[in-house]
Amino acid sequence: MSTQDERHSDLEDRLRRLNEIGIALSSVQNDLTALLERILLQARHFTGAEAGTLYLVKGDVLTFEIAQNDKLNIVLGGSHGTVDIPPVPVNRDSVSGYVATTGTTLNIPDVYADSERNFEGPKSYDRMTGYSTKSMLVVPMRDHEDQITGVLQLLNALDRDGRTHPFSREDESLIESLASQAAVAINNVRLIGDTEALFDAFVRVMATAIDERSPYTGGHIRRVAEMTMVVAHAVNDCAEGPFADVHFNRDEMEELRIAAWMHDIGKITTPEWIVDKPTKLTTIYDRIETLRLRFALMEQQVERLKACGQINAEEAQEQLEKLASDLAFLERANLPGEYMEDADVERLRRIAQQTYELRGQVHPCITEEELTNLVIRKGSLTDSERKKINDHASMSMKMLEQIPFTRKLRRVPEIAGAHHEKLDGSGYPNGLKAESIDLQSRILALVDIFESLSADDRPYRAEPMPRERVLKILKEMVDDYHIDRDVFDLFLREGLAAKLDELKEQMAHER
Ligand SMILES: [Fe+2]
Ligand SMILES: [Fe+2]
Incomplete structure (x- = not known):
């Protein structure tokens, strides 16, 4: 195969793999955990990395989301539960913090031989777990607005014989592409989640307002x-x-x-x-109060007639008793508890024909609209x-x-x-x-x-x-x-x- 053919086939292979990444990431639509797991798995799959960690930026720290290490048989985070590991500050002191701060990819062939940046993190991880970190590829995850939303960290690229070797330039650019696609996919999932949460909150607010x-x-x-x-x-x-x-x-x-x-x-x-109409005459207040006032006026009218000798004491007494009894009946009729019989409706209509005088004008003691409410047979609501x-x-x-x-x-x-x-x-x-x-x-x-x-x-x-x-x-x-x-x-x-x-x-x- 000529060098040009080789380059062509390499390019084809790269495109195919990038395409595969795109398909793999877009297949996880609204499950952030599944997406993060998929991202790390894909990144390891394409580079042959034995282990890897995915961090997300939350405020000024990187939170540890997923860790996978085939050698140590470790799968942490994601669908395997939350990880109880303290977050890493976004500063230059750690590998992932450095990448999140500077936005540059770190491709370290051998962490123990790297005199330029003497990161303690991988070494203390090795001491703690007995693992042996050598090559590292640490890539920032950048979204469409160029914001760094996470860090993808891969450890020990293995060849077919299981020997560790440095990550290649191709690995580097491939994982950078994957990381940016991943960041956009993460943002999408988060946006969907945020939209759903927002809508849910709106639904509850409306329900509370009604209740x-x-x-x-x-x-x-x-x-x-x-x-x-x-x-x-x-x-x-x-x-x-x-x-x-x-x-x-x-x-x-x-x-x-x-x-x-x-x-x-x-x-x-x-x-x-x-909504809760408690009495038949209720609008924004219970109009039985107005009816009581009108009956009080009618009583005064009777007293006046008696005072000027137009009716005698006996007649006055009779009229006052009738008014009291009619008002008591109206008060009962106003309550929605009991069924109104025909005779009750008839009596209401008779009472409604009475009048009272105010400032020289004659008014019905019960208006048409009030009567429509009072004659409701059952409950408190008109049709x-x-x-x-x-x-x-x-x-x-x-x-x-x-x-x-x-x-x-x-x-x-x-x-x-x-x-x-x-x-x-x-x-x-x-x-x-x-x-x-x-x-x-x-x-x-x-x-x-x-x-x-x-x-x-x-x-x-x-x-x-x-x-x-x-x-x-x-x-x-x-x-x-x-x-x-x-x-x-x-x-x-x-x-x-x-x-x-x-x-x-x-x-x-x-x-
Ligand atoms: Fe309901
Ligand atoms: Fe309803």
Whole structure:
């Protein structure tokens, strides 16, 4: 082979190896530990290095991440656990510190014969371990912004016969290329991690903001999110039954987790007074106070009529008693606890026809709008308020659709938006039927109902609902084809209700 041919083949070999490095590094996408291990392994593989160490720059020190030494049979760090070795200061006193400080590669044929830089580190390592360091190649890892983010240190290049020789110039340039590709790959993994952490923090902040709007639902979202994942894991663990063949992969689990954390995000648009409307007349305050004032005015009116002789004492007394009894009735009607019968509604309408006089003007003692609230038969919400509350599910979907989720999280809006759908199509916001409601949404829906029913208190529920009653309601919802029977059976079989109690206790301790 001519010299030119040899050079050509060398170049081809180098390109091939660099290509292999690029492929090897890009195959590890979001696992920093696996990536660091791969980098060191590849570097050793291409140079025949018997041992090696990878450091990362953290502030003004180099932290020891991975060490491999075939001779001593040592594999430290990475997937083999954390390494309890003190960090190395970034200064010129150590080999790795020198390289991180100066940004230059050190290719030392024999550390013991190197009079120019008398580094103690390799020698004390040899004394400690019984190893015999000779050749060293130490390369800075530089990212795309020319920042040194780590140091790759290789020890003892071995030939085919296992003899140590110095690292070659080719090794040097090859590892420099690998190191810079590695630095970029590390940065990418870190950026992905940082982005995920940032998004996760955002999700939790939003959940806290929503939970904090109501003293009655505090922690609901976190409990739903954590319980949903407990159920999803239980589905994955099923070896028999309807879920034997179902397995949520890592991405699907993450998708469900985010959807659960964001399922009620639409509640941010629900007026605060509607969220926990404690009485029928509540807006930003309870308007029963206004009604009391009006009744006080009406009493004064009766007193005035009596004083100027227009009515006698007996008539006055009768009218005052009626006013007192009407007001007491209004105060009761204002509370959402009891069902309003037809006769009650009729009496409200009669009372509403009374008037009072203020500054020469006659006003109805109950306005149309107040009456609309008072005649609510059950609960405290008018139809339009109920609709506004229900809107939170479609609002969740609408808001989440505006987030540019990555491909693996693309179904978050759909899963979160379907948490109030019912299998028979009677749910909201879209009245989806069973075939359009996937398993993730069914799990989330069941957990959401279970958690809400198990709340410690509500505006007019002083006592928490007993567990048997909660489960009975869920069972009825299964029979009515609202929620999924298989998910409910799994929920019961796995004793998942008890997990909620554990979670509540844990959250109480964290407060
Ligand atoms: Fe909801
Ligand atoms: Fe919810």
